[in-house]
Amino acid sequence: MNHNSTAILRISASFCMLALIYSALLSGCTNVYVLPDARIIQHFKTFVVMDTSKTDFGANESRVIALCREFYRHYEDEFDLLVLMAHNPYKIMDQWEIGRRATMSVVRNTELGTGSSVIDVGKTFGSEHRLRGVVSLVHPDRIFAESLLLHEILHLWYTDLEVIPRVMSSHWGFSSVGGQLGGFQRDQLRSLGDGKYSAGNFAPQRARTSVPYSPLEMYLAGWIPPEEVPDIWVAEDGSWLMHDKSGEERQHQTDENGNKIFTASRISTWSIDQIITKLGPRTPNFEQSQKEFRVAFVLVTDSRVSIQESELEATELFIEQFTKKGPVSAWFKDRTRETIHNFWEATRGIATLEVGELWSYRR
Structure with a gap:
C-alpha cells in the first residue's frame, strides 16, 4: 500500500469513527458509546492540566472528544482552537503511531472555496457555536519543533477536497506550493x-x-x-x-x-x-475573513509520572512565544538552535492567536 492510500484510509477511518460517536451521542445511547473519563486538575494563565487514563488521544478520537467536553464544562465556548498536548516526560515520539506526532480534528467549517468541506460537529465536542478545530500534539515542545502546530492549524483550510492534483491526501506533494503542508520552492x-x-x-x-x-x-x-x-x-x-x-x-x-x-x-x-x-471563490474573501483566533492549550497527563515545575514553565514559555504578536524573541531562537516561526511570523503579521487570561473565560 502506498503512502497516499494509507493517508486516505486514515482520514476515512477518522470520519467514520467521528460519525459513529456523533450518532451515538445524539441518540442519547450512552450504553452504545461511552466516552473515556477526563477531568481538569489545574488551571493556569495560558493552559490547563487535564487527567485521563491514557494520553493516546492522538490516535483516539473518542478521547479527544472526552477531553474537549471536560474543557467546556469549565470554560465558555469562546475558543476557535483547542490544542491538546501529551505530558510525555520521556519524549516517546512514536507513542501514537510511527511518524504520527500531531493531528487535526476539524470540528466546524462554514467557509467556501477552500480545501475543506462545510462541516459542523461542534456539539459532539461540547461546543455550541465557535470551536473550529482541535490539534493533538505528542509533546508540548512540538508547538515549535518540526513546525507541527503551524502545520496542523493550516489543515483547517485543507483537509478533504482536492485543490491541485496531488499524490497524497491533504498535502501538497511534489509541487511548488512550498509551504507548511509540503512541496518545494x-x-x-x-x-x-x-x-x-x-x-x-x-x-x-x-x-x-x-x-x-x-x-x-x-x-x-x-x-x-x-x-x-x-x-x-x-x-x-x-x-x-x-x-x-x-x-x-x-x-x-x-x-x-x-x-x-x-x-x-x-x-x-x-x-x-x-x-x-x-x-469556487473564497467566501468570505480576504478582506472579510477571520484573522484573530482565540486558542486554549490543554496539557494532558495520565498521572503515572508527576508533572515537574520545569515542565509547566517550559509549556508556558512555548505558548507565550508561539502566540506572541511579534517575532519570536532572539534569546528563545538561540535556545532552540534552529530556525523557527511563530504564528504571527508565519502569517506575515496578518493573523494572530489570542491566548490571554484563560481564567476570564471560566464558567
Whole structure:
C-alpha cells in the first residue's frame, strides 16, 4: 500500500469513527458509546492540566472528544482552537503511531472555496457555536519543533477536497506550493531529463524546516487576495526514485548535490484562476475573513509520572512565544538552535492567536 492510500484510509477511518460517536451521542445511547473519563486538575494563565487514563488521544478520537467536553464544562465556548498536548516526560515520539506526532480534528467549517468541506460537529465536542478545530500534539515542545502546530492549524483550510492534483491526501506533494503542508520552492526545481527532477531538500507532506505559510496556503486561509498567488508547478504522479542495495533497505537516489530525485510523467501548471474555478471563490474573501483566533492549550497527563515545575514553565514559555504578536524573541531562537516561526511570523503579521487570561473565560 502506498503512502497516499494509507493517508486516505486514515482520514476515512477518522470520519467514520467521528460519525459513529456523533450518532451515538445524539441518540442519547450512552450504553452504545461511552466516552473515556477526563477531568481538569489545574488551571493556569495560558493552559490547563487535564487527567485521563491514557494520553493516546492522538490516535483516539473518542478521547479527544472526552477531553474537549471536560474543557467546556469549565470554560465558555469562546475558543476557535483547542490544542491538546501529551505530558510525555520521556519524549516517546512514536507513542501514537510511527511518524504520527500531531493531528487535526476539524470540528466546524462554514467557509467556501477552500480545501475543506462545510462541516459542523461542534456539539459532539461540547461546543455550541465557535470551536473550529482541535490539534493533538505528542509533546508540548512540538508547538515549535518540526513546525507541527503551524502545520496542523493550516489543515483547517485543507483537509478533504482536492485543490491541485496531488499524490497524497491533504498535502501538497511534489509541487511548488512550498509551504507548511509540503512541496518545494519553484526556484529550486531542476529537470534532470528522462522525467527525473530534484528540488532541494523538501518533503511532499510537510515543511522540512520552519517556513512561513506559502501564498496558496495564505489564500486558502483568507489572508491574502488571489492576485498574490503565483502559478504552481505540479508533478501529478510524482514519486521518489529509489534503488535497491543487496541486503539493505531501499534508498533514495540523489543528485550531485545530495538532493533526492523524483520522477513524474504528468506535469501541469495551475494558476489561481484555475483553482478558483475548481473550488469556487473564497467566501468570505480576504478582506472579510477571520484573522484573530482565540486558542486554549490543554496539557494532558495520565498521572503515572508527576508533572515537574520545569515542565509547566517550559509549556508556558512555548505558548507565550508561539502566540506572541511579534517575532519570536532572539534569546528563545538561540535556545532552540534552529530556525523557527511563530504564528504571527508565519502569517506575515496578518493573523494572530489570542491566548490571554484563560481564567476570564471560566464558567
